[in-house]
Amino acid sequence: MTDASLPTAALPGARVALVGNPNSGKTALFNALTGSRQKVANYAGVTVERKEGQIAAPSGRMLSVLDLPGTYSLRARSPDEVVTRDAVLGKLAGEQPPDVLICVADATNLRLVLRLILELKAVGRPMVLALNMYDIAQRQGLRIDLDGLARDIGCPIVTTVATRKRGVDDLVAQVDGLIAAGALSADSTWREPDAGQIRDAHREAQRILKANVRPAERPDTFTGKVDGVLLHPIAGLATLFLLLFVMFQAVFTWSKGAGDLMGDGFSAVGGFLAAHLPPGLLASFLTDGVIAGVGSVLVFLPQILVLFFFIILLEDFGYMARAAFLMDRIMGGAGLHGRAFIPLLSSFACAIPGIMATRVIDNKRDRLTTILVAPLMTCSARIPVYTLIISAFIPNRPVAGVLNLPGLVMFGLYATGIVSALAVSFVTRRLFWRGAVEPFLMELPAYKLPDPLNVARSLYLRGKIFVTRAGTIIFPIMILVWFLSSFPGAPPGATDPAINYSLAGRIGHLLQPALAPIGFNWQMTVALIPGFAAREVAVATLGTVYAIGGGARDALVTTLQHHWSIATGLAFLAWYVFAPQCASTFGVVKRETNSWLWPGVMLVYMTSLAYLAAFLVYQTARAVGLG
């Protein structure tokens, strides 16, 4: 090994992996260690997030730190835990084995992590135990005999308070010290433990705990008191729905200014380019393809950030496990896991972050069911379509004195989305994936005040992931849709809008007979093709096919009233509740499932439902004289 007393010499780098129970503050410690020098990607071949950061130790050694998914055991049960196990064992494809492990433990909750430590010891890698949240342990009067504990588990211990960056330098020094001293990995004796061995390990953990830890003098009573309200069968559910209500209000009101500003910004850039470039293919490509396409997704960024802000805040506070507890039976009735709650909630803003958030669900079938129904939640891209059709066809009249009809229809569309998501999941679980859902076993962590810096960092990270992942998927799709809508161009002397002569127009005309039974005319059918890029694009495309320039919405409302019957308008609404009019969603589903099968299944089932719903609505409306 290189002599550590020569700091100027370039020391060989080393690899460190962070392991620990969920809720141990592992990610906060990772942030405290690596600061902003982090890279987020996926592990090769699996959709598990890989977070790596760099630290320069005082000796000059560069340490690259891997934040492994939290686990209670090396006996992996989910894709995340498989990554942790394989990384620790040094068997993960495409990863170098770690030189040193840092086991992160919540100092106030040592019992389960001690059993994990015993498993990690069997792996034989040099290890340092970080007793995190040590300030809380001290406040509770918990006495830990650090020397005794270190002797019993056979590895050095560092006390840390990740949110205050306390103990971080000491931790780095310990890790660096182990490497400098030439600590090497012994051969792994780890085997998957059976029930008897798990019991033995618990006994050993209990012995170590008894010998070295005196119970808290002032145990946390706050969590118990808060749970008395938040987990109460009635008060708890009422609080949950109140929180959801506030969250949705915030998603739509806080983000409105920023969203409008971005929308205007993209229109302005588009307008500027259109005015300054010679009219032709390049201008059309840039304004209608690139700017309009990317803009149509990025306008949702403010909403998504507000939504994620709430989710991260509630997650860090410790509430999300409680929400899953409260919703488990309601979701479970439809065959969904309690943890599907968050992804489905996110899908109200946009299905893309919702589908990405299904990674928290361990079981593959539970996760796939959630992915399949997520796009049925009314995402914000449907709102422009809904409001256009509602203002054209639903008379603004009061209902029962206090409500008004357009608002009621809007509510009905949201409710239909939720009910059909639950119904589809129910049918899927009954017909295709029989058998019970995964066991639901979840720690309810002690409540903690979220750390503003960590919230900000997580929010930045979520936003960045959305923009890069969504961006890389959406961009090529936008180009394809633009190509279909622009080629071939209109012949000289043509009177109809150019899109009519394009491939999209031809496909639309070709499909029109099939869509006649649901009341769609050819203009609507043509608008559906570019509308595949994103749902709200259909509004602009309807403007194009009816040759209304400049996005004059009122003119479009009047035109639709003249050209469509009420039955057609209602059928269009019904279509949009179910129709998979969002190519980006397919891109994300393909990415998250690693297969084209599931986007295919989604396309078929959603289109069938959309057709069926529109057919029923159109024919019923005609039968009652609205045709």
Added chain:
Amino acid sequence: MHDLLPEPDEAAFAAADAGRTVRLSAAKPGDRGVIVDVRAETHPGDHGVDVGELQRRLLEFGFVEGAHVEVLHEGAIWRDPIAVRLDDMRIALRRRDAEDVWLRLDAPGAPRP
């Protein structure tokens, strides 16, 4: 937390139960006791994983013989799932997955561990 003692009338009911061995899945909020057995036998094929695997997961979460359990809360629908204090942790689980955990109920006034 040591401040939530059962109400007197509940205590009278609980007194009859003291010393009885029950499945955790049948316990009510306020019930507490010591785990005496964690089995792998009930409703095989009804948990999404085999019962041996369910048993290992329960053990890993700390549902081991000798651990102290107290039922804290239950859900609004079919009183499911339940939230329990398990030694010094809080765990949520479904009643269906708790059937193989057997506990001996404490006497209501018994000192807490």
